Amino acid sequence: MRIAIPVSDKSMQSAVCPSFGRAPYFLFYNTVTGEEEFLDNSAVASQGGAGIRAAQLIADRGTQTLITERCGENAAEVLTKAEVMIYHSIPGSVAENIDANHRNELVLLETFHKGHHGHA
Amino acid sequence: MPNNSLRVAVLSGKGGTGKTLVSVNLAYVSSPSIYVDCDVEEPNGQYFLQPDDPLSLTREVIEVLIPTIDPVICNGCRDCVEFCRFHALAFIKNRPLLFPEVCHSCGGCERVCTRGAITRSKRAIGSADNYRSDGIQVISGAMNIGESSGVPVIRHVLAISNNFPEETIVIDCPPGSACVVMESISDADFCVLVAEPTIFGAHNLRMVHELVCRSDKPFGVVLNKCQEGWNPSEDYCVDHGIPVLGRIPYDPLIGQLSSEAKLVSREYPATERFFREILSNIRKEVAK
Amino acid sequence: MKKLLILSGKGGTGKTTIAGAFVHLSGAPAVADCDVDAPNLHLILHDEVEPIREEFCGMNKFVIEDSLCIRCGACLEACRFDAIQRNTKGIYAIQVDACEGCAVCAYVCPVQAIREKEHIAGDLLLSISDRRVFSTAELRRGGGTSGRLVTEVKNRLFARTSEDSPIAIIDGSPGIGCPVIASISGVDMVLIVAEPSVTGISDLTRIVKTARGLGTRIAICVNRFDSNLNKTSEIESYCREENLSFVGRIPYDPEVVGAVNRGLTIVEADCEAAVAVRKVYEETMQCLGLKEI
Numbered sequence: 001m002r003i004a005i006p007v008s009d010k011s012m013q014s015a016v017c018p019s020f021g022r023a024p025y026f027l028f029y030n031t032v033t034g035e036e037e038f039l040d041n042s043a044v045a046s047q048g049g050a051g052i053r054a055a056q057l058i059a060d061r062g063t064q065t066l067i068t069e070r071c072g073e074n075a076a077e078v079l080t081k082a083e084v085m086i087y088h089s090i091p092g093s094v095a096e097n098i099d100a101n102h103r104n105e106l107v108l109l110e111t112f113h114k115g116h117h118g119h120a
Numbered sequence: 121m122p123n124n125s126l127r128v129a130v131l132s133g134k135g136g137t138g139k140t141l142v143s144v145n146l147a148y149v150s151s152p153s154i155y156v157d158c159d160v161e162e163p164n165g166q167y168f169l170q171p172d173d174p175l176s177l178t179r180e181v182i183e184v185l186i187p188t189i190d191p192v193i194c195n196g197c198r199d200c201v202e203f204c205r206f207h208a209l210a211f212i213k214n215r216p217l218l219f220p221e222v223c224h225s226c227g228g229c230e231r232v233c234t235r236g237a238i239t240r241s242k243r244a245i246g247s248a249d250n251y252r253s254d255g256i257q258v259i260s261g262a263m264n265i266g267e268s269s270g271v272p273v274i275r276h277v278l279a280i281s282n283n284f285p286e287e288t289i290v291i292d293c294p295p296g297s298a299c300v301v302m303e304s305i306s307d308a309d310f311c312v313l314v315a316e317p318t319i320f321g322a323h324n325l326r327m328v329h330e331l332v333c334r335s336d337k338p339f340g341v342v343l344n345k346c347q348e349g350w351n352p353s354e355d356y357c358v359d360h361g362i363p364v365l366g367r368i369p370y371d372p373l374i375g376q377l378s379s380e381a382k383l384v385s386r387e388y389p390a391t392e393r394f395f396r397e398i399l400s401n402i403r404k405e406v407a408k
Numbered sequence: 409m410k411k412l413l414i415l416s417g418k419g420g421t422g423k424t425t426i427a428g429a430f431v432h433l434s435g436a437p438a439v440a441d442c443d444v445d446a447p448n449l450h451l452i453l454h455d456e457v458e459p460i461r462e463e464f465c466g467m468n469k470f471v472i473e474d475s476l477c478i479r480c481g482a483c484l485e486a487c488r489f490d491a492i493q494r495n496t497k498g499i500y501a502i503q504v505d506a507c508e509g510c511a512v513c514a515y516v517c518p519v520q521a522i523r524e525k526e527h528i529a530g531d532l533l534l535s536i537s538d539r540r541v542f543s544t545a546e547l548r549r550g551g552g553t554s555g556r557l558v559t560e561v562k563n564r565l566f567a568r569t570s571e572d573s574p575i576a577i578i579d580g581s582p583g584i585g586c587p588v589i590a591s592i593s594g595v596d597m598v599l600i601v602a603e604p605s606v607t608g609i610s611d612l613t614r615i616v617k618t619a620r621g622l623g624t625r626i627a628i629c630v631n632r633f634d635s636n637l638n639k640t641s642e643i644e645s646y647c648r649e650e651n652l653s654f655v656g657r658i659p660y661d662p663e664v665v666g667a668v669n670r671g672l673t674i675v676e677a678d679c680e681a682a683v684a685v686r687k688v689y690e691e692t693m694q695c696l697g698l699k700e701i
Contacts, residue, residue, distance in 0.1 A: 018563075047467040047509070047556065048268075049207025049222045056201070056210045074219050081212045114266075114589045114622065134446040135582055136420010140607070161583040162418050162614070164607040205467065205511050226488050226510030265584050265618060295419050295582065296445035298553060302505050318668050320424065320448045327446060347662065350669060372635070372660075379605030379636040 003029045003101065004063040004084075005094050006054075010038040016089040016097060020068045020075060021050030027094055028061055031102070051075030059084060067097050073112040127289045128402055129308035131332070133324020135162070135295040137316045138344035138368065141378055143292035144168040145385045145395040146312075150288040151255035156281045158304035159294045160246060160263040160270040167381035169253040177251040182261070182276045183242040184225045189216040193237035200229035200238065221268065246273035248280055254386075257284050270300045278307060297331040305332070310406050311339035312365060312398070315353035322352035329360065340365040340405055342398055363405060366398035409438070409573045410696050411595040415580040415588065415619070417611025419446075421603045422631040425664065427579040428452040428673040429685045430692075431540075438569040438576035441544040442561050442591045444530070444553040449579045452673050455542055459533035462564075464545060464557060466529030467509030472500050476521035483513035483522060530557065534564055541568045553581055555590035562594070574698060584618045592618070597625040597696055599655070604630055604639035612643065616652065626652050627695050629688045633657035653695050656688035 006023030007014040017023035022044050028037040039061075043053035051072040058066055059082035066079060067087045079086055087106040089097050100106050128146065132139040144165050147155035157165040171177050187209075189200070194216055201209045201216070208222040209229060220243050230238040246263040261277035263270045274294075281289055293304040305311055311332045315325040325341070332339045340363040343354055347370045357364050368374070374391060377384050385392040414430070416423040424441075427449060431439050441449040472483065472492075477500055484492040484500060491506035492513060502513070504527070514522040530547040543565035545557055558581060569576065578595065581587040592598060598619050602612045612628070619626050628647055633640040640657060647654040661681035664674050675682045693699075 043207070045465075046207055047205075047465075048554075049204075049219070052210055052219060052222065053207040056212075059210075059212055074222065077219075078210045078212060078217065081215075081217065083213075111623075113593050134419040134448075136418060136603075161585055162607075162611050164418070164610070167606045167610070203511070203515070205509055224508055224510060226508065226512050227486070228510055228512045228515065231486075231512065231515060263585075265614065266586070266589065266621075268586055270585075296553075297547070298445055299505060316420075318665055319451050319671065320668065323448060323451060324446045347665065349666065352669065375632075375635050375660075379603075379608070379639060381606035 001031045001065060002061065002063045003031065003065045003067060003098060004058045004061070005029070005067045005089070005097060006041070007038070007094055012036060012095040013093045015092070016067065016069055016094060018069050020071045021046070021054045023054070026058065028063065029098055049074070052078055055079050055082070065101065067101060067106065068109065071109055071112050073114060076112040125287050125289060126403070126406065127291065127307055127309045128312060129291040129293050129305040129310070130312045130314060131293045131301060131305065131328050132295055132314040133297065133328040134320070137314045137321065139295065139314045140164050140168065140292055141344070141384070142312065142314050142342055142395070142398070143290050144383060146399055147256045147290040148254070148383055148385050149392060149395045150290070150399055152286045153255070153288040153290060154257045154259065154281050154284050154286045156277055156289060156291045157260040158274045158277060158300070159292055160261040160273045160300070161294065163260045163262050165292050166249065166258065166260045168383050169256055169258045171251040171253055171258070177249055180248045180250070181244050182246045182248055182273050183244050184272050185227070185240045186220050186223045186225060186243045187218060187229050187238045188241045189218065190237045190239070191215055193235050195235055197234070199232045199234070203228050203232045221266070246270070248273070248277050250280060257286055270294065271303050274300060274303045278304070297327050301331060302335070305335055305337065308337055310402055311335070311337050312402065313339060313341045314344055315341055316345050317343065317347060317351040317353055319352050322356045325353050325356055329362070338405055340401065343367045345370040363401070365401040365405070366394055368394050409569065409571050409576055410597070410698055411576045411578065412692070412696060413578045413580050413591055413595040413598045414601065415591070415598055415615060416582060416601040416603070417584065417615035418603065418608060419582045421601045421608065422658070423601045424448045424579055425668060425674055426601055426631065426685060426688070427577060429675045430689055431577050432673040432675055433686065433689050434575050434577065435539070436575045436577045437540045437573045438565055439540055439542045440561050440565045440576070440578045442558045442587070443579055443581050444545045444547055444557055444561070444587070445581070447544050447546065450542070450544065452668065452671055453542060454671060455535045455537045455539070457535050457537045459535040462532040463528045464530045464532050464560065466527050468524045469504055469507045469509050469527040470502055470511065470514055470522050471525050472502055473521045473523060474499055476519055478519055478521070480518060482516045482518065486512050486516045488512070532560055532564060534568065536568065541565060553587040555586035558587045558590040559593070584614050588615070588618060589622065592622050592624055595624060597627060599692055600626065600628045602628055602630050602643055604633055604636040604643060606639070609639060609642060609646070616650070625695070627655045627692055628652055629655045630657040632660040634659045655691035655695060656684065658684040658688060
């Protein structure tokens with residue numbers, strides 16, 4: 001299974017980035033192989049629709065699970081249509097979040113914030 | 121557009137300074153006239169200018185164009201997704217997905233699609249009410265809640281105003297100094313800046329002053345809610361050589377009537393002269 | 409940390425004057441002015457530190473390279489925002505203020521004479537003093553407040569404030585568009601300053617609808633209530649019907665203008681309005697679940 005997490009640094013000890021659409025990087029973790037891949041988030045420079053763009057990126061990599069602190073409603077729509085499960089991150093590092101996910105301790109993210117409508 | 125028309129835009133750095141007070145009363149003293157409400161997030165002029173005949177009020181829905189992608193013709197090349205600067209498009213599970221409220225209606229996706237899969241459809245973003253009120257043609261624009269930009273609504277109401285022959289047009293602008301204000305003053309011959317006598321008022325006057333200077337349009341200031349004591353906004357005008365078109369005193373009765381959405385120049389005749397004086401000074405400034 | 413947002417549907421209700429008073433009374437260590445179109449709070453806060461500036465980029469805009477331009481006019485025809493003009497000498501130029509950065513002109517140009525250019529929409533300002541962290545922004549020419557800018561102003565504030573701080577006070581944007589929605593996101597409570605007038609009530613209902621859509625707690629106070637007692641009662645009834653906390657009313661007081669012009673918050677002046685504002689403050693703190701701080 002592939003997990004994606006927005007991160008502030010390219011490290012497994014990094015905290016989960018509070019922003020989804022404008023996180024500088026995404027961690028893609030393969031639970032089967034243990035492979036870790038950090039990708040620059042091309043949406044970070046977007047003036048608007050960053051969440052949509054980031055969600056497209058996540059979906060394109062065949063992600064099944066996203067662990068994030070927050071997520072906008074537009075991004076959530078893209079992810080849901082792409083059949084990506086969105087979980088609420090816990091405080092701590094991404095390594096800790098992956099462990100928590102493995103132990104089924106994470107809860108689904110229920111509330112999605114309004115989009116900024118791309119007006120800069 | 122009629123040749124002798126005088127288009128006056130009324131602005132303020134922030135709301136609540138008396139922009140609508142000045143606009144609706146200027147429209148009244150210059151009637152037959154047109155009043156255009158470009159404050160499309162909070163169009164308040166309509167409360168002061170009630171329709172002569174509510175049944176004759178026409179409401180036009182204002183629409184913008186958005187793309188419709190035919191999923192049958194679409195071959196999933198994603199050129200449109202990549203092109204869109206606003207990220208209004210996504211492509212998931214072999215289907216294109218549009219986020220209409222993010223779309224800026226630029227037409228780019230339609231242009232880049234080599235398959236002709238994209239056609240235009242409409243989306244409502246606001247409305248314009250149009251009616252007569254005591255010698256004034258009222259055109260009031262309203263943006264739907266949550267929309268990203270009032271600019272298309274403003275463009276639309278300004279276009280409607282060109283259909284009427286009345287020679288004096290008063291444009292009630294949105295507060296602030298953002299792009300919606302620039303759009304509202306785009307056709308104006310003269311700008312009236314309304315300022316209140318506080319340091320906030322003077323600070324906001326400076327911001328809107330900078331905006332009108334960039335527009336190269338002639339302008340003047342109306343000082344509202346004038347009281348005894350230091351008026352920082354008046355000082356600002358003196359320091360920058362800005363003509364003062366009029367001074368409206370702080371008067372609890374003006375406040376009371378305005379809070380009831382009454383036209384003070386009609387209901388409180390002593391105030392009519394303030395607005396006539398402002399209008400006369402505007403005409404003098406324009407003639408220079 | 410409790411986050412309190414102060415809003416008013418329309419401008420001029422006294423929102424900033426009240427926000428300033430609340431900052432003074434609470435000694436809030438975290439303050440933001442999200443009214444970026446007309447930021448006024450700093451005029452009564454007097455932090456007197458040089459703010460840390462950070463440029464804030466808006467949409468990239470486009471510029472026509474005249475030396476490459478063949479004057480075909482394709483760009484002008486393609487632009488849906490009327491942002492391209494041709495001057496009397498036949499030179500085509502893109503108006504920065506009207507350009508929305510859609511890239512269609514660059515796409516249609518047959519000779520690639522149009523290039524993309526970074527556009528600085530404004531500057532984020534962060535003032536860090538002994539008393540507090542104060543975050544706001546200044547816009548540059550023709551730009552507008554955006555939801556994204558408001559979010560940045562807030563995020564910058566929270567990044568520099570400890571969660572242990574009791575309260576953060578945010579002076580919000582007027583209106584009912586994206587910037588307001590962005591202001592409301594993530595706050596614990598919204599205090600709406602209402603004006604007792606026909607237009608004030610109309611704007612109040614619109615802003616309540618907007619705030620409700622985001623599920624935030626709402627409290628309402630009336631400023632200059634004595635300018636119209638009937639409308640004030642109307643607002644109080646509305647609060648009862650809609651189950652919204654009514655936290656008090658403040659009279660019109662000429663002393664307020666004087667205090668503001670001397671750069672003071674109302675509660676630093678000795679007047680009726682100051683007494684009323686203190687009461688509204690106490691009620692609001694109670695609604696927030698904070699003991700007197």
